[in-house]
Amino acid sequence: MIGDMEEKENLWVFVEQYKGEPKQVSLELIAKARMLAGKSGLRVCAVLIGDNVRNISPVLINAGADTVFLLEDPLLRQYRSDFYAPVILDLIRKGKPGAMFFGATPAGRDLAPAVAALAGTGCTADCIDLELTESGALLQTVPAFGGRMMAVIVTPVQRPQIATVRPGVFQQAWFPEHDGRVVDILPQLPPAKFDLIEFVEESLQPSLLPSARVVVAGGAGVDSREGWELLRELTGILQGALGGSRPALDNGWIEESQMIGHSGSTIRPDLYIAVGISGDVLHMVGVQDAKVIVVVNSDSRAPIFSHSDYGIVGDYREVIPVLINALKKKQRS
Amino acid sequence: MQVAVCVKMVPAPEQWSQIAFRDDGSLQREGIELIINPVDRNALEEALKIRQALGGTVTVFSMGPPSCLERLREALAMGADRAFLLSDRNFAGADTLATSKVLAAGIRKEMPGFDLVLCGSASIDSGTAQVGPQLAAHLGVAHLTDAFSISVGEQNCFQVRTVASHGYFITKLRKPALISVTRQLNKPRIPTLFDIVASCNKEIIILSSADLNIPKSESGLEGSPTKVRELFFPPARRLARILEGSIEDRVEELLRQPGVAGVLK
Ligand SMILES: Cc1cc2nc3c(=O)[nH]c(=O)nc-3n(C[C@H](O)[C@H](O)[C@H](O)COP(=O)(O)OP(=O)(O)OC[C@H]3O[C@@H](n4cnc5c(N)ncnc54)[C@H](O)[C@@H]3O)c2cc1C
Ligand SMILES: Nc1ncnc2c1ncn2[C@@H]1O[C@H](COP(=O)(O)O)[C@@H](O)[C@H]1O
Numbered sequence: 001m002i003g004d005m006e007e008k009e010n011l012w013v014f015v016e017q018y019k020g021e022p023k024q025v026s027l028e029l030i031a032k033a034r035m036l037a038g039k040s041g042l043r044v045c046a047v048l049i050g051d052n053v054r055n056i057s058p059v060l061i062n063a064g065a066d067t068v069f070l071l072e073d074p075l076l077r078q079y080r081s082d083f084y085a086p087v088i089l090d091l092i093r094k095g096k097p098g099a100m101f102f103g104a105t106p107a108g109r110d111l112a113p114a115v116a117a118l119a120g121t122g123c124t125a126d127c128i129d130l131e132l133t134e135s136g137a138l139l140q141t142v143p144a145f146g147g148r149m150m151a152v153i154v155t156p157v158q159r160p161q162i163a164t165v166r167p168g169v170f171q172q173a174w175f176p177e178h179d180g181r182v183v184d185i186l187p188q189l190p191p192a193k194f195d196l197i198e199f200v201e202e203s204l205q206p207s208l209l210p211s212a213r214v215v216v217a218g219g220a221g222v223d224s225r226e227g228w229e230l231l232r233e234l235t236g237i238l239q240g241a242l243g244g245s246r247p248a249l250d251n252g253w254i255e256e257s258q259m260i261g262h263s264g265s266t267i268r269p270d271l272y273i274a275v276g277i278s279g280d281v282l283h284m285v286g287v288q289d290a291k292v293i294v295v296v297n298s299d300s301r302a303p304i305f306s307h308s309d310y311g312i313v314g315d316y317r318e319v320i321p322v323l324i325n326a327l328k329k330k331q332r333s
Numbered sequence: 334m335q336v337a338v339c340v341k342m343v344p345a346p347e348q349w350s351q352i353a354f355r356d357d358g359s360l361q362r363e364g365i366e367l368i369i370n371p372v373d374r375n376a377l378e379e380a381l382k383i384r385q386a387l388g389g390t391v392t393v394f395s396m397g398p399p400s401c402l403e404r405l406r407e408a409l410a411m412g413a414d415r416a417f418l419l420s421d422r423n424f425a426g427a428d429t430l431a432t433s434k435v436l437a438a439g440i441r442k443e444m445p446g447f448d449l450v451l452c453g454s455a456s457i458d459s460g461t462a463q464v465g466p467q468l469a470a471h472l473g474v475a476h477l478t479d480a481f482s483i484s485v486g487e488q489n490c491f492q493v494r495t496v497a498s499h500g501y502f503i504t505k506l507r508k509p510a511l512i513s514v515t516r517q518l519n520k521p522r523i524p525t526l527f528d529i530v531a532s533c534n535k536e537i538i539i540l541s542s543a544d545l546n547i548p549k550s551e552s553g554l555e556g557s558p559t560k561v562r563e564l565f566f567p568p569a570r571r572l573a574r575i576l577e578g579s580i581e582d583r584v585e586e587l588l589r590q591p592g593v594a595g596v597l598k
Contacts, residue, residue, distance in 0.1 A: 018499055106478070110478045123559070124559055126460075149564050196503075308573065312575075319583075319584070327588070
């Protein structure tokens, strides 16, 4: 069943699921793969692994998959590298995809490099853009060393070209008319290498950042409780979400889930207001898809001004109260 | 318990802005101070604790240029028994796959009977978090990533807690195995002056590609399936308009801009 597609270097997406729900990032990657496949005739194949997860297949097809490879076994209920990696390797050897994408979640970051090593191919971590050339070469853009530049990485010879992408980098899409099929595959499990004793669920407070229309963020320049109170008030008036840069996290002003950037959340709000943030690439890659970026920074030479739409050079302690008042006045009128 | 620890030397973040690009796109990092990748200290600390509890040895492996030697001393001062620097012109330009192959060759040659390999979860300069899982694949052992607690259980099994999306896993891991660790795992010790002096007797052995019997085609730039095709500065595609006037005027003007006014409705 897989064999009939061998002549095409199809695009595969590893689908991560939890309790019968696909992870959002997997749907985002399917949509991206669909876009990349375009009119090339390449197929988008979702690799769905789990126990009793068949009911996820239609969702994946609606999200843009042409084929769902369904691998079910009670032992595959939860992610574990000792089973998932060899099972995927087996599938890759049979189906010979041109590229395979994984979400950069804890599981995806554990799995993708292991699969790549077993397959003897390259793996590019945390891509912020993917492009496919006519010859099928995958151009994988990542923030380069130190984050001051971008690098385009290619895997010229080996296949598949494996890439991981953080949640929120690409946008999910819906193709209600799209047709696809489910191919059942009997997974051959190797002997277990470890025993999962327990999975302890900790419902982390889901961050509101990725879905917020307005995001206000503070950086190292906002260095007092009063300052953060001002930002909180502004966020409230705008009915937005509050985030920050890495120093804001390090200094204890925000929680881990509120950090924006390369090692935090990627967001795409309609309006992003950055206060006391200098504009390091490692921060800005997380907001590059914001529609409008507004900056308040006291240093007119701060690099962030050239990465924003509207800049106010000034001390946030003076600017933000004026902004809050103006907004309040607007709301009353 | 025979524990191997993989330690990467990375440019000190304070000096990143001084790193220049050569015309061919490679990095010019001469004169940049190297430090031990922070989380790799946690890996080493854990190895030292395991040795303290169960006996055995702790051996450090690092792949990098000769300038890493000095920092490897620091690993010995923290308490590692031996250190190997895997260093060869052929190893330069390695991606994670080529790096993990060299590390695997070093461990196989010098520590064939290892029980545990510890890595940091990710390095701060490339931060791919890939070398650990790839090294495990080459060594043919199980791996767990992002451990925040490790205890040695019965029959020399490890009980490991690792970070997951919706909580954490508790896993019983049989040796030999590889674990990558987070900074939450422990607090790395800081070597005293005495430790530093005492460590001068310990050996650092340099292994070349000939020592490890790795062909050029399997390591460094040549042995890397991924290649850097292009480096570029992210293009500016923003208006970059600085508003002028009194603060009140600037705020008013800001609120009139289409992209802003539309959102506030
Ligand atoms: C591996 C790695 C990953 C990283 N990932 C991320 C990430 O995901 N997200 C992230 O944000 N960072 C990340 N960083 C850190 C990143 O490199 C920068 O150091 C960080 O983004 C800088 O944060 P900042 O702009 O808040 O602080 P700074 O660079 O210190 O800037 C503070 C700004 O505040 C301004 N300011 C000061 N006082 C005032 C005032 N009164 N009013 C107005 N403005 C004022 C200053 O002019 C300055 O421009 C990462 C770093 C590494 C090494
Ligand atoms: N050149 C290297 N030498 C020794 N260990 C390394 C090297 N590169 C990576 N590692 C190990 O692999 C971990 C993850 O690195 P990375 O995949 O670069 O994020 C590091 O924390 C180290 O423990």
